[in-house]
Amino acid sequence: MIEFATLLERLAFTPSRTMKLALLKEYFTMAPDPDRGYALAAMAGSLSFAAAKPAMLRALAMERIDPELFALSYDYVGDLAETVALIWRPEAGQSGDVPAPSLSEVVHTLERLPKAEVPDVIRGWLDTCDASSRYALLKLITGSLRVGASARLAKTALANIASLSPDDIEEVWHGLEPPYEALFAWIEGKAPKPDAKDAPVFCPPMLAQPLENIDLTALNPTDWRAEWKWDGIRVQLVSTAQGERVYTRTAEDIGKAFPDILAIMQDLGSNVVLDGELLIVHGTTVAPFADLQQRLNRKAPTASMLRDMPAGIRLYDILFEDGEDLRSLPFDTRRQRLESWHARLNPSRMILSELIPFTHFGDLAKLRDAARSEGIEG
Amino acid sequence: MDWLELKPEGLFCAPGAFYIDPLQPVAHAVITHGHSDHARPNHAHVTATPETLAIMHLRMGEGRAGHTRRPLHYGQVISVGDVQLWLAPAGHVLGSAQVVMEYRGQRAVVSGDYKRTPDPTCAPFEVVPCDLFVTEATFGLPVFRLPNPAHEIGKLLHDVRLFPDRTHVVGCYALGKCQRLIALLRNAGYHDPLWLHGALLPMCRLYESLGIPLGELRSATVAQKAEMRGGIVLAPPSAIADRWARRLPDPVVCLASGWMHVRQRAKARGVELPLVISDHADWDALLGTCRATGAQEIWVTHGREDALIYAMGKMQLHGRALRLIGYEDEDEDVPEGDPA
Numbered sequence: 062m063i064e065f066a067t068l069l070e071r072l073a074f075t076p077s078r079t080m081k082l083a084l085l086k087e088y089f090t091m092a093p094d095p096d097r098g099y100a101l102a103a104m105a106g107s108l109s110f111a112a113a114k115p116a117m118l119r120a121l122a123m124e125r126i127d128p129e130l131f132a133l134s135y136d137y138v139g140d141l142a143e144t145v146a147l148i149w150r151p152e153a154g155q156s157g158d159v160p161a162p163s164l165s166e167v168v169h170t171l172e173r174l175p176k177a178e179v180p181d182v183i184r185g186w187l188d189t190c191d192a193s194s195r196y197a198l199l200k201l202i203t204g205s206l207r208v209g210a211s212a213r214l215a216k217t218a219l220a221n222i223a224s225l226s227p228d229d230i231e232e233v234w235h236g237l238e239p240p241y242e243a244l245f246a247w248i249e250g251k252a253p254k255p256d257a258k259d260a261p262v263f264c265p266p267m268l269a270q271p272l273e274n275i276d277l278t279a280l281n282p283t284d285w286r287a288e289w290k291w292d293g294i295r296v297q298l299v300s301t302a303q304g305e306r307v308y309t310r311t312a313e314d315i316g317k318a319f320p321d322i323l324a325i326m327q328d329l330g331s332n333v334v335l336d337g338e339l340l341i342v343h344g345t346t347v348a349p350f351a352d353l354q355q356r357l358n359r360k361a362p363t364a365s366m367l368r369d370m371p372a373g374i375r376l377y378d379i380l381f382e383d384g385e386d387l388r389s390l391p392f393d394t395r396r397q398r399l400e401s402w403h404a405r406l407n408p409s410r411m412i413l414s415e416l417i418p419f420t421h422f423g424d425l426a427k428l429r430d431a432a433r434s435e436g437i438e439g
Numbered sequence: 440m441d442w443l444e445l446k447p448e449g450l451f452c453a454p455g456a457f458y459i460d461p462l463q464p465v466a467h468a469v470i471t472h473g474h475s476d477h478a479r480p481n482h483a484h485v486t487a488t489p490e491t492l493a494i495m496h497l498r499m500g501e502g503r504a505g506h507t508r509r510p511l512h513y514g515q516v517i518s519v520g521d522v523q524l525w526l527a528p529a530g531h532v533l534g535s536a537q538v539v540m541e542y543r544g545q546r547a548v549v550s551g552d553y554k555r556t557p558d559p560t561c562a563p564f565e566v567v568p569c570d571l572f573v574t575e576a577t578f579g580l581p582v583f584r585l586p587n588p589a590h591e592i593g594k595l596l597h598d599v600r601l602f603p604d605r606t607h608v609v610g611c612y613a614l615g616k617c618q619r620l621i622a623l624l625r626n627a628g629y630h631d632p633l634w635l636h637g638a639l640l641p642m643c644r645l646y647e648s649l650g651i652p653l654g655e656l657r658s659a660t661v662a663q664k665a666e667m668r669g670g671i672v673l674a675p676p677s678a679i680a681d682r683w684a685r686r687l688p689d690p691v692v693c694l695a696s697g698w699m700h701v702r703q704r705a706k707a708r709g710v711e712l713p714l715v716i717s718d719h720a721d722w723d724a725l726l727g728t729c730r731a732t733g734a735q736e737i738w739v740t741h742g743r744e745d746a747l748i749y750a751m752g753k754m755q756l757h758g759r760a761l762r763l764i765g766y767e768d769e770d771e772d773v774p775e776g777d778p779a
């Protein structure tokens with residue numbers, strides 16, 4: 062717990078991305094399994110417990126401190142977990158004799174701790190921890206742990222250790238579970254790349270490039286394909302024998318917010334990874350982005366939202382089909398595969414994104430300007 | 440205790456006709472230590488330890504540090520009027536003293552600022568049994584149970600090793616904190632030259648001349664930028680977030696202060712590496728010291744009196760808040776040069 066708490070504290074005060082990366086690299090290199098895996102889970106936002114409520118923290122503190130002194134202290138510090146962490150006085154003879162719990166010990170214990178035993182266990186931990194570990198522990202058990210590093214940054218740090226790219230980590234990530242021992246073994250060259258064949262994992266996509274930012278004279282129009290960019294969000298649909306997922310471009314799993322899309326994929330029963338634009342669609346009309354925003358803002362949609370703002374997909378690309386990796390194929394070949402997949406299965410609420418014929422890049426610029434005045438996003 | 444009274448000028452010992460750390464110029468001032476909220480200029484006569492007199496002389500210049508001066512070594516007893524007066528070490532900064540007064544069989548001790556943690560740059564605090572103890576309360580809340588300074592120095596040195604291309608600039612108060620930080624670094628085995636902001640150097644030189652070795656110190660102001668890369672630079676707290684610090688090669692902003700114990704305080708100062716190092720007694724030390732003096736009456740000068748006086752009440756001690764306007768903690772956000 063102490064190493065993890067030290068890392069958290071340092072990350073919380075460091076604005077610099079480079080320093081955060083160095084701190085993460087150091088931690089991932091020095092900390093043992095499975096502790097570092099749970100720390101990684103904390104950064105990915107998948108380590109959260111609701112073992113204790115603020116009232117319980119307060120009650121524990123009152124066992125050791127006068128209520129008046131606690132109130133004066135809380136007024137000054139302003140944060141309950143921090144006040145308790147700083148004010149806690151270990152029972153005489155406790156500190157130093159028994160080592161502080163490791164992060165994994167805390168995680169494993171909390172996973173199957175009967176509610177009635179929570180206060181006793183936490184009191185024991187507080188007695189063996191130092192102030193900064195007590196703070197991390199209290200934030201963890203109340204489900205309010207904030208880590209000053211994003212999942213993407215943590216993955217970048219891991220990639221740096223093994224001279225990989227963050228996308229290499231991303232590719233296997235969703236097939237893995239905390240404490241990610243297979244991932245660390247691979248990073249450290251002790252095991253092969255984790256096999257994510259059957260898991261619905263995220264595959265880093267090709268991104269659209271705005272025309273304005275590219276030196277068009279250096280490109281040959283016949284090498285390029287143009288499609289409309291819709292006013293939705295770019296998503297990756299992953300469907301395997303193990304389940305269906307909807308990922309954003311940054312590999313965030315937003316499936317829970319779009320059960321209508323998951324249901325369509327489940328009905329298809331096709332083992333496939335698709336790239337497309339998530340939109341709210343009424344018949345053939347695309348609803349304004351604000352409607353999609355409402356759906357995105359909810360963890361799970363209400364019945365009326367599902368009825369009034371149904372989601373749909375404009376398909377751009379197919380990356381995997383029946384376990385076959387299509388990503389190294391030329392785009393036109395993939396497009397043919399996408400078209401034939403679409404014709405074969407005829408999925409509801411999924412429409413192919415239209416290819417725009419052009420001979421000169423100038424044609425596209427004209428089309429784009431016309432479209433902007435008609436209200437399609439550029 | 441009716442022979443110690445609070446006057447507009449400060450705490451007055453009537454049978455000895457002297458003030459302790461007065462806020463305005465007086466005829467006779469007994470000064471606990473050189474911080475500028477305790478040692479103010481232009482008193483007619485000043486009694487203090489030789490080190491405190493030297494510090495006052497350096498900070499105020501000839502003439503302003505008392506027209507006449509009486510150096511008093513720790514433990515040396517003198518009579519002032521009807522009062523027996525002597526000074527005992529307070530462990531706060533070099534030369535810092537508690538003022539001990541005896542009159543008609545009663546003893547009063549004014550601690551000034553003090554700490555109980557060992558400090559290689561000054562004599563350790565001495566408990567003087569007394570009837571009335573006047574304490575500070577800078578960290579008078581139970582959340583201030585401060586860590587071992589060696590641990591904090593370890594944090595700094597670890598960071599210096601982890602980021603060898605960056606320059607760690609540590610904010611520290613010019614009198615006491617700066618020299619203690621240097622001594623702690625040396626004790627931890629760090630013997631590289633330390634780079635010092637111009638405002639810190641004269642006091643370090645004075646400490647060295649008074650027998651506190653500080654190792655190799657160099658001026659950061661005249662140094663080439665590249666020389667300081669990977670090193671440790673010490674500067675006044677007001678300079679670390681300033682243009683001055685930004686000209687250093689890739690600075691990491693650190694601050695050594697007891698206030699760094701609370702996250703909000705560290706965040707508000709824009710500190711990247713907070714170092715919890717204080718020259719004041721923490722909560723446990725405040726209560727422990729008040730108890731150890733055996734005093735039945737405790738007066739609280741500056742800081743958070745309410746919690747401390749409440750806690751004393753629970754210990755059957757009589758506490759009283761002396762609201763002396765003008766005393767501050769030297770680590771508070773006071774611009775350098777102002778009374779702090």
Ligand SMILES: [Zn+2]
Pocket residue numbers: 472474477531552769
């Ligand atoms: Zn002071």
Ligand SMILES: [Zn+2]
Pocket residue numbers: 474476477551552741766767768769
């Ligand atoms: Zn003071």
